[in-house]
Amino acid sequence: MATTARQWLQRIRALELPERVRIMNVCGGHERAITLAGLRAALPDAIELIPGPGCPVCVCPEEDVYQAMQLALHEDITLVAFGDMLRVPVNLPKREIRSLEQARAAGADIRPVASPTEAVAIARADPQRPVVFFAAGFETTTAPVAAMLAEGAPDNLSVLLSGRLTWPAVAMLLDSEDAGFNALIAPGHVSTVMGPEEWEFVVRDHDIPAAVAGFTPESLLAAMYSTLRQLLEGRRFLDNCYPEVVKPGGNRSAQRWLEETLEVSDATWRGVGTIPKSGYVLREGLAAHDARKLYPSYEDPQRKRIGEMPAGCDCSRVVLGKIYPNECKLYGLACTPRSPIGPCMVSDEGACRIWWAGGVRERKAPEVA
């Protein structure tokens, strides 16, 4: 019989824990599973579960959202994007068009899609009409975009790519003075695609225990238990608590499509800054499908300065695991899923949104000013 969540909890409770252990996760799916299952309340007080940079919508640069909006408003094109992106507000005054959703209401042809294959179908349906696919996402989402390009996208389909790699953000945190965590839950489906080996640097170079987890309470608790045991016993290794789909080496054909169609480049993360080798751009040979090359006039470098989080929004510290969502002074007051101020309250993978959906209503005074 597989170990149940209750049994994992008992095992964790039986450990003699140090005063404080901070376990970070870097995946919105993990944070959602943790919150929905109520794991924080079930675990001993010494264990803190920190949501880290796990939301691709949250870190998608404001200037990219702005560019997509301007494109849709001023060109005779169809813009398609993953549904979450549509409600992300850019930093403009309230009376102006501030999101793709508002641009759509103003008459722009903007459509939500759930898959790159839907973008292809929309492009095929009207071969004369240019279709731009605004694709933000981590490796698990970017690999299907790469596969779509490798398979051969229709001539009228281009991609405005905001793909990001997850591990460089974790590397950046670990290289900083205060990483803020001493154990890591590595993302399950990123590891399915890229291979769990990507996360070995965490244990090898930083002496931080790590375990890949799936999205069930069992798998998450198993990963937590593993990292706690590693801490207590002074051993370090990258554990795999999601062997069902996380195989050594990952998905080779996904990696092949990524390699063939995209190049890794330095990239801006909203609220964080530039992280070396953390983004994807289309390879030169695919320039005809690269919306950044086809519509360069909509790029606005000026926005890189104003493109941080909206005034008063603490999303950048939420994304880096420096504060909990309810430590933001706007949480639940000015900012709710109904009228979100920052991207972390928009996306289903944003920690603010997840906490609100999970029933966290009270605000908390920040521990450090």
Place this chain on the structure above:
Amino acid sequence: MCLAIPMKIIAINGFEARCEAKGVERDVSLFMMMNEDVEVGDFVMVHVGYAIQKMTPQEARSAWELFDEALGTGDIPLTTGDDHV
């Protein structure tokens, strides 16, 4: 966007598969499954319309059960454009 769900392959046509999970059917691309033998009846983990890995029927079933428990409904969270997760 990282929410993936296990589905069962019910038909294959080239790189396209018709997949099913709990009575809901979807077209799924097999273009990232080049290095695997995939057949009708197999279970795959599906993310944004692409199969990302094969899994056993037992693993698929336990993942579904846990989705049900976590969400407290009989539905599995299939993504659609308007409610993208």
